[in-house]
Amino acid sequence: MGHLPDLIRDLALILIAGAITTLIFRKIKQPLVLGYIIAGFLVGPHFHLLPTVADNENIEILAEIGVIFLLFNLGLEFSFKKLLRVGGSASITAFVEIVFITVAGYFTGKLMGWSTMDSLFLGGMLASSSTTIIIRAFDELGVKTKQYARIVFGVLVVEDIVVILLMVLLSTIAVTKQFAGGEIIYTISKLLFFLALWFIGGIFLIPTLLKKAKSLIDDETLLIISIGLCLGMVVLATQVGFSAELGAFIMGSILAETTSAEKVEHVTKPVKDLFGAVFFVSVGMMIDPEAIVQYGWPVVIVTLLTLFGKLFSTTIGAVISGQPLKQSVQVGMSMAQIGEFAFIVATLGLSLGVISDFLFPVAVGASAITTFTTPYLIRFSGPFYDFLERVLPARLVKRLNNYSSGTQAIQAENDWKIVLKSYGMIILTNGVILLALIVFSINFFMPFLSEQIKDATTRSTIGLLVSLIFASPFLWALMAKRPNNMAYKEMWLEKKYSRGPLLLLEIARILIGGLLVAFWVFELFDTEIAIFIAVPIILVIIFVFTKRIQAFYQRIELRFLGNLNAREDDEYNSLDANVSRKNAALEAKLTPWDAHIVQLEVPPGADYIGRTLPELAWREKYGVNLVYVKRGDKMILAPDRNSILLPFDQVGIIATDDQIQSFKPVFDSVVHVESTVMHVNDISLQRIVVNEYTRLKGVTIRNSGLRERTNGLIIGIERNNERILNPESTTVFEWDDIVWIVGERKKIQELSSRNAG
Template sequence: MSELAPLITDLGIILVVAGCVMILFKWLKQPVILGYIVAGFITGPSVSFLPTVSDTSDIKIWADIGVIFLLFAMGLEFSFRKLLNVGLSAMVATVTIVCGMMFLGYVAGNMMGFSHITSLFLGGMLSMSSTAIVFKAFNDMNLLQQKFTGIVLGILVVEDLVGVVMLVVLSTLAASSQFEGTALLGSLMKLVSFLVFWSVLGIYLLPTLINRIKRFVSDEILLVVSLGLCLLMVMIAVRAGFSSALGAFVMGSLLAETSESERISRVVQPVKDLFAAVFFVSVGMMIDPMVIRDYIVPILLLTLLVLAGQSFFGTFGVLLSGQPLKLAMKSGFSLTQVGEFAFIIASLGVSLKVTDTHLYPIIVAVSVITTFCTPYMIRFSEPAYRFVDRHLPVWGKQALSRYVSGSISEKHQNDWHRLLRGMIVGVSVYLVLCIGVIVIFFSKIHPFIQGHLPGLQGDLLGALILLAVLSPLLWAMVVKKNHSPEFRRLWADNLVNRGALSSLVLIKIILCITIVMSVVVRLFNVASGLGLVIALLVVAGLYFSKRIRKRSLEIEEQFEANFQGPDEEKKSSSLFDGVGDTTSLSDLHAVDFTVQPNSVCVGKTLKTLAFRTRYRVNIITIGRGDAVIDIPQGDEMLYPYDKITVVGTDEDLSQFARALEQKEACAGGGTSSRKGTRITNVCVDEHSSLLGKSVGEVKSDRAIILGVERGKEVVKNPSPAFVFQSGDIVWMVASFRKPV
């Protein structure tokens, strides 16, 4: 009788133990990931009195497959369109959190005696929160209808992308074992090229292919095709010099752009769950009780660092993006855990053999503790806000109120669009030119100079020549669009814009410093710190040089003629002229609900249900199969499994959800992601088409009036007889879906 291969017996042990532990954790209402880690600890080498895995090398293969499918599933939930929808707030907050936690993690690692590369990996691990844990906590605590949860989930979407980029950056740093500006810059440019190429493929080729074959594709075929495409992209990414995780994430994000994305997510989910379970079980196998005992102090210190650091930087980042203090604190306190990306980063460090061996069990222990603390930190955000609000001085409250009061208007969204487009195009062109000049210099010119003038003198001459060529390009990169009409209007509008605009300028300055620093370090082989100081001085000098400015403007004119099309014709609808800034109704947001078959809503019209009158909420979108009805009228009837998008305040939506739940009417589905409608505000002035008209006169199938602010008075859901006056700020839901 033949014996079973160790791979089969080990997998059987893992699944049986994991199943038993998961039942226990489900009963205890604890996160799934913790159950997997505990199961891994039980089946690992640290526990000898129970059946354990005999060959951990085989499990590592399963775990690697688990990482691939885990990142593939994250990509399916990501999509480039979702990245655009999360808005500037989530991006600003994410950058603040990641940079802050990376810095704290690196400093803490150095203080604990870790190597520099280990400290970098530690900073990366501590900066990544857990999408799965946060979403489950929100769901268990019935918070998905709250506005701050949408902000948090948006931050987590951006963090997924940052985490993938971080894998590439850390891999590059690990390979060189030190900071090399040119190598890192080259890897990042290679990554950008890779992502751009496959993004084009995803937008123009893959969705078209899926649409043409979907009538021939069953769930079984779709599963095979999707996983095949995933593994194909993994092969391409690895051969291009990237990680398998990046390839899986990219293919997932490409399939997320197709019409079958939800169906693919559904059929792939069981496969992802199976292999992700094996991955997290393998994480638990790495836990060594002796290491945890020996490093209990660093574990506790890192736990406190995550709880305090994520709370502070999360709150500060969301506050910096223009959200109120209460929303910012709730968001920041929700991100206080070490997520699944930390395990992937830790696995990368172990596989590359660049991190200290005891870092893995330490980060696992920190993750377990912070995961348990997550619900309590979310609950603690409310009393923490009340404490801060009580002790915050009056001038501080007034400053925050002025900063937050600058909501971005429809008119200014056009300004932002033009400004960002001009900056991105300009910076991209100049950045590519700078990199091209540097590559040509080091491949052709520098060897020629060294051949005729070797040593330090040749390096100095080469540096002068290179900087003379780069200076106009670097000056343009920093200054371009900083004095444009859009920039000046946005700067003069409010403090929120000033924070975002300053961040954009700072990013351009950092790019220039990075370029100069890489040249200095490469030419003179100096330490990174000295290279940074020299780069700062050089960039400051060229910024204030009139001669460089003149030359740069000449080059800029040529660049705009070659790379920039004609400026868009300035268009402005009278409806959106003079949009004002307001905060009283700015907490309005949208939430999706699914109509269940046994709902009392089924078969009734919106007029009969009277949601607007009873709960002060508005139905702005109805999704029915592939059809989407924007701004539905009162005679529209609800059917089973309709997805209705509802707009209201946190309090109104909570009352609405509780009432529906008591009647077993509709089930909440999370923050809305509809792309056909948006909440906006307009200011009524002497040029506005609303002036002197009533709500009934301007009512249409393209907009719903949510409320009006008149001085300090707020009128929610105004009656049809309500007449608009000059100075009114009107909040509405507008439809911008293009006709099919």
């Protein structure tokens, strides 16, 4: 018998255990992640009643691959443009919560006597909430349509990206052992620079590659390309000094902006599910029951910190962002749990050898407890607010709600915001590319020229000219490209108030471009040559060839924007996309009214189908307003009194959370019509003969009653060696006709036997 590697035995054991716990946890409606962790404990070294994994090293490698694909899939669901659409309320709420809970986690660890690294990683572990647990709880409690749920989803999106950055920061601190503020600022700056560079470069190149090869790509090829790109970015990220997880996330977020995003997510999902299961099982293998007992108090302390710390900080963040107090409390009580990222952060710390083994049981224990408390916290968020409203001074509650209304008005976007955003994007994108070109030129291109050309002046001149050719379009854009929007044009025409500030912005970016050129030249030439010869020549060249440089830059920009917006352009003109945009616009204006717009689908068996709106009287009974009806590819705006609703119509309802809560059960109610349930095996094709027993001669099909007596249909008649398929209901039966009927077997047989008798 051949030798079977331990890896295959271990993988079989892990997957079988994971499959069994998955079935059990689906049955009891609990998160699968906890099921995988329990499966890992059962096949781990601390449980001896079942077979145990033999080769932990191979499992750790598979688990690391699992983390990579988990982060890659997260990037596919993420998209940087989604982050930009989240809005200020969710962003402010998330940052307040993350800063508070991370700092609180660090100091809690220090108070418990933990090391600096253990305390830092504890703060990082607490920074994220569980998207899967929150969505499951929202579905079960039926609150996904409530206004605060949208803020929660926005906070989760921001948390994802911030926790990724925290992971990179923690790994850098762990490796360098540098805790100084300057070192951390340098690390963050370096990280943001590479994030921007990878995103810009990836969007410019990868969608173009996929578009050119579209006719050659099937599911198999797309899977190979996607995994290859993911692992390639993982290698690049680690070479630059960042974590593999960051590389996977970045590549996922780049592919998320392509038209193939959904297909990539579909073909890679089985790979993610497989290796993700192995990762969470490997987490369970690290659980030591003795350690959980030994560190029981830390588990309790971390759990309480999670529950009350996240509840408090998220609520405060939501209030600061301008949400009403009730909505802020509901957001805070929805976020009070530890997410799956806690295990990934802890795994990172263990792989770097900088944290203690007890952090895992502490994280698992706190995660398990907060998983079960989340639905109850969400359910009781309304009553808890009612309690706060009774306890807090009425003047304070009124001031908070007035602050909310004022903040919503301030957050409205004005022309200056639009213009400043445009200038910021121009300076940021082109500045990042120019910095990347400078770094490449100084660290790679010039050393290469040094080996080929001995004369320093010649070498520097060639290096500068070649670099300038590549840099000139981006240098021109940084210094001269103007925002292409109506807000800028309107402000430029208002000479009295806007021309001066706009001129200052123009001068500022010209100075930024000049400083970059000067820095570049000073690295290649002596100071005198740089100041009096090189810099003026470069600026003159850019001025003389402005039109050509501008045309070349516009081609580059057109390609980049085309790739960036390709996915949205495909969907932009669809009715669903237009409805989503209009809903978002209405949402922004409805916030001060404590109302929002909810899109609901008419169930097929609803008892109100076919009735006119005045007959339904929903506005009078429930206070809701029906704004539109989306029926297939048609949109009915402000339906009139004669409009009716049909199955599967999408209707837009404007209402408050309380109104929706009382109205939705009415909207979702259906009429249960009792009908005979027939098994498929009871359906039969049989025949009867027209004779003296059936008494059908001279009777039409319509008047024969065969349809009712057999619960079936007459599909054919054989007459004089001829066949009549699907005869008309006016057909008259004749002697010896053979009638073929599709219907209920027993009823047809009863009819035949009764006639024969």
